[in-house]
Amino acid sequence: MLKRLLKQLWAPRPTLREQSPVDERTLAAWLDEGRSAHKAGDSPGAEQRYRQVLEHKPDHPEALHYLAVLANAAGRPAAACELYQRALAVRPDWFEPRFFLGNALRSLGRFESAIVAMETASRLNPAFAGARVNLAMLLWESGRLREAEGIFREVAAGNGDDARDAHDNLLVALNYREDLTPHQCFLEHRRWAERYTDPITARAVAPDRPADPERPLNVGYVSPDFRMHPVAMFLLPLLAHHDRERYRIHCYATRADEDKVTARLRAQVQAWRNITALSDDAAAKLIRDDGIDVLVDLAGHTGWNRLLLFARRPAPVQVSWLGYLNTTGMQTLDARLTDGVATPPEFDAYHSERVVRLPHCQWCFQPLVEAPEVTPLPARRNGHVTFGSFHNLAKLGSGVIRLWSRLLQQTPRSSLLVMAKGLADGGQDLLARFAAEGVGSDRVVLRNAVPYQQYLATYGEVDIALDAFPYSGGTTTCEALWMGVPVVTWAGPAVPGRGAASLLAAANLPELVAGSLEAYLSIAAELAGDLPRLEKLRATLRERMQSSPLMDAQRFTVDVERAFRELWRAWCAGR
Numbered sequence: 001m002l003k004r005l006l007k008q009l010w011a012p013r014p015t016l017r018e019q020s021p022v023d024e025r026t027l028a029a030w031l032d033e034g035r036s037a038h039k040a041g042d043s044p045g046a047e048q049r050y051r052q053v054l055e056h057k058p059d060h061p062e063a064l065h066y067l068a069v070l071a072n073a074a075g076r077p078a079a080a081c082e083l084y085q086r087a088l089a090v091r092p093d094w095f096e097p098r099f100f101l102g103n104a105l106r107s108l109g110r111f112e113s114a115i116v117a118m119e120t121a122s123r124l125n126p127a128f129a130g131a132r133v134n135l136a137m138l139l140w141e142s143g144r145l146r147e148a149e150g151i152f153r154e155v156a157a158g159n160g161d162d163a164r165d166a167h168d169n170l171l172v173a174l175n176y177r178e179d180l181t182p183h184q185c186f187l188e189h190r191r192w193a194e195r196y197t198d199p200i201t202a203r204a205v206a207p208d209r210p211a212d213p214e215r216p217l218n219v220g221y222v223s224p225d226f227r228m229h230p231v232a233m234f235l236l237p238l239l240a241h242h243d244r245e246r247y248r249i250h251c252y253a254t255r256a257d258e259d260k261v262t263a264r265l266r267a268q269v270q271a272w273r274n275i276t277a278l279s280d281d282a283a284a285k286l287i288r289d290d291g292i293d294v295l296v297d298l299a300g301h302t303g304w305n306r307l308l309l310f311a312r313r314p315a316p317v318q319v320s321w322l323g324y325l326n327t328t329g330m331q332t333l334d335a336r337l338t339d340g341v342a343t344p345p346e347f348d349a350y351h352s353e354r355v356v357r358l359p360h361c362q363w364c365f366q367p368l369v370e371a372p373e374v375t376p377l378p379a380r381r382n383g384h385v386t387f388g389s390f391h392n393l394a395k396l397g398s399g400v401i402r403l404w405s406r407l408l409q410q411t412p413r414s415s416l417l418v419m420a421k422g423l424a425d426g427g428q429d430l431l432a433r434f435a436a437e438g439v440g441s442d443r444v445v446l447r448n449a450v451p452y453q454q455y456l457a458t459y460g461e462v463d464i465a466l467d468a469f470p471y472s473g474g475t476t477t478c479e480a481l482w483m484g485v486p487v488v489t490w491a492g493p494a495v496p497g498r499g500a501a502s503l504l505a506a507a508n509l510p511e512l513v514a515g516s517l518e519a520y521l522s523i524a525a526e527l528a529g530d531l532p533r534l535e536k537l538r539a540t541l542r543e544r545m546q547s548s549p550l551m552d553a554q555r556f557t558v559d560v561e562r563a564f565r566e567l568w569r570a571w572c573a574g575r
Contacts, residue, residue, distance in 0.1 A: 022056040031062055043070055061090040065097045068104075077104040095125040102134065109448040111142045111393075111422035112429075129155050129162035133169065140173050142422055143393040143430070148173055167192050168301045175326055175496045176471050178399045182495055186350040189329030192301075193352065197311035201332050204313035207288045211572040218248045219564060220292040220315065222275075223323060224255035224304030228368060228452075230475035231298055231323050232261050237366040237553035238560060239268035247561060250290055252283070255304045261368055280309045287314035294564050297333065300324020317567045320353055322363070325474070325496040327351040335567055337560070338362045342502035347495055356563050360549040361506035364556035365478045369452065374484035374542060375460035377535045384413040385528040388462030388485065390455070390476050393420050395468035396430070404466060405437035407521055411528045414443070417462055421449035459483035463534055464527050470494035477503045481545055484538035488524045490514045506550040 034049030068083035084101035102117035140148035155166035225231035295315035299305035467489035491501035514520035
C-alpha cells in the first residue's frame with residue numbers, strides 16, 4: 001500500500017502559480033532537483049535544495065512536506081511532525097502530509113493525535129485503503145478494539161494486498177477479544193486460510209527429499225524479526241546451540257531492517273538469505289533449491305509475514321513457532337511447537353496444525369542487552385506497594401481494568417504504574433476507564449514508552465507486575481522476572497492467554513499462576529501484604545531464572561531438535 005503512495009509522492013508536480021521574490025520557475029526547478037536527489041538516495045543534496053526553496057518561500061508546502069519526509073526517515077519524527085503541520089497550515093486538504101503526520105505521531109506515542117490525523121487522511125482519500133488500515137491499527141493499539149475490528153473487516157472484504165493485510169491484522173486483533181471463544185477464533189483463522197492459502201495449497205507439491213530418517217537436516221527459519229525484537233530474544237539461544245553436524249541452519253529474512261542483533265544472529269547460522277524483494281514463487285524456489293527439510297515460520301499473522309510462501313509447500317516439513325501464539329489456520333503448517341502449560345490437550349481442537357509439545361517450555365529466554373542491576377524493593381522507600389504493567393494498551397481491555405481496579409481497592413495506599421507506547425498525549429481515556437471503576441488518577445501513574453535500557457530500569461519502581469488477559473505477556477514477563485519483579489498471571493481459557501503461565505512454570509514459579517480471576521486477586525493481594533517475601537523474590541529471581549529450564553539453552557535446543565527429528569521421521573514413514 002505504501003509503495004503506491006510513494007509512487008504518487010514522486011509523480012511530477014505542476015509548477016506553483018503564486019508569485020515570490022524568486023522566479024517561480026526557479027523555485028520549481030530547485031524543488032525538482034531536490035526530489036530527484038531524494039529519490040536517488042542523496043538525502044543531504046535533497047535537504048539542501050528543499051531548504052533553498054524555503055529560504056525564499058518559508059511557507060512552500062511541498063518543500064515543507066518533502067523535508068518532513070527526510071526528517072522522519074532520519075529518525076526525527078518530532079521535527080517531521082512540525083514540518084508536516086506547517087505544510088498543512090498552507091494546504092489543509094493535502095492527503096499525503098496528513099497521512100504521514102499520523103504515522104509520525106504514532107511513532108512518538110501520540111496516539112490520540114495520530115488517530116485524528118489518520119481519520120482526516122481517510123476522509124481526504126477514501127480510495128486509499130492504507131489510511132483505513134493504519135487508522136485501525138492506531139485504534140487497536142489504543143485499546144479501541146471493536147472500532148479497529150470494524151475497519152479491518154471493512155477493508156478485508158475488498159480485494160488485493162490491502163485486503164489481505166487487513167485480514168491478517170484482524171486475526172491478530174481478535175486474539176485480544178475477551179468475549180471471543182477459542183472455537184470462534186479458530187474459525188476466523190480458517191476463513192482466512194480458505195480464502196488465501198487453501199487455493200494455493202491445492203496446487204502445491206512438496207519437494208522430493210531423500211527419505212532417510214536419521215540423516216543431517218537442513219532447517220530454515222523465516223521471519224521479519226531478525227533484529228532487536230522479542231523473537232530474536234528467544235531465537236538466539238537456539239541458533240547458538242544447534243548441533244552443527246546434524247542440522248545445517250538457514251535464515252530467511254522477510255524484512256530488510258538490520259541492527260547489531262541481526263549480526264549476532266547471522267554469526268550463528270550457515271546460510272543467510274534476505275527474501276524481502278522476492279515474490280512468494282521465487283522465495284519458494286530458493287528454499288527448494290537450498291534443500292530445506294524443515295521450514296519454520298516465526299511470524300504467523302503478524303506484520304511482514306510470508307504465510308503465502310508456506311502455502312506453496314517449499315519444504316517437506318513446515319512448522320509454526322514463537323512469533324504467533326495461535327494457530328495459523330493453514331493446511332501446510334504441519335505442526336505448532338508449544339508446551340503442555342501453554343497449550344493443554346483441550347486446545348488441540350482449535351488448531352489446524354498438529355500440536356507438538358516440548359517437554360519443558362516453548363521458549364528459552366536470553367537477554368539481548370546487559371540489564372541494569374536489580375534495585376532494593378521500592379515499597380520499603382515508598383511506604384506502599386506499586387503494581388506495574390508494561391503491556392501494550394491493546395491488552396488493557398475492560399475486564400483487565402475492572403480486575404486491577406478491584407485489586408487497588410483491596411490494597412489501600414497501593415498504586416499502579418502503567419507504561420506503554422501511546423500515552424504521550426496524556427492517556428485521559430485510560431484514566432477515565434479506571435475512574436469509571438472507582439479508581440482515581442491519584443492511584444494510577446501513566447508513562448509513555450521509553451528507550452529499552454530506561455524501560456528495564458523502570459522496573460526499579462515496581463514491586464509486583466500484573467499480567468493481562470486474554471492475551472498474556474511473553475517478553476514482558478521475562479523482563480520483569482529478570483529485573484527481580486514477580487509477575488501474577490491467570491492461565492485463562494484462550495490459546496494466547498497462557499504464555500506467562502508457561503514461562504512462570506519453566507522458571508519454577510507456579511505459585512504465581514492463578515486458575516481463576518479470584519485466585520489472581522488473592523495471589524496479588526497476598527504478595528502486596530508480604531514485603532519480606534517480595535524482598536526475597538527480588539533478590540533471588542535472576543539467579544532462579546538462570547538455573548531453571550527457562551534459561552537452559554542446551555536442554556531447550558535438544559528438545560526442539562528432537563521435535564524436528566520426530567516430525568521428519570513421520571514424513572519419511574509416510575513416503
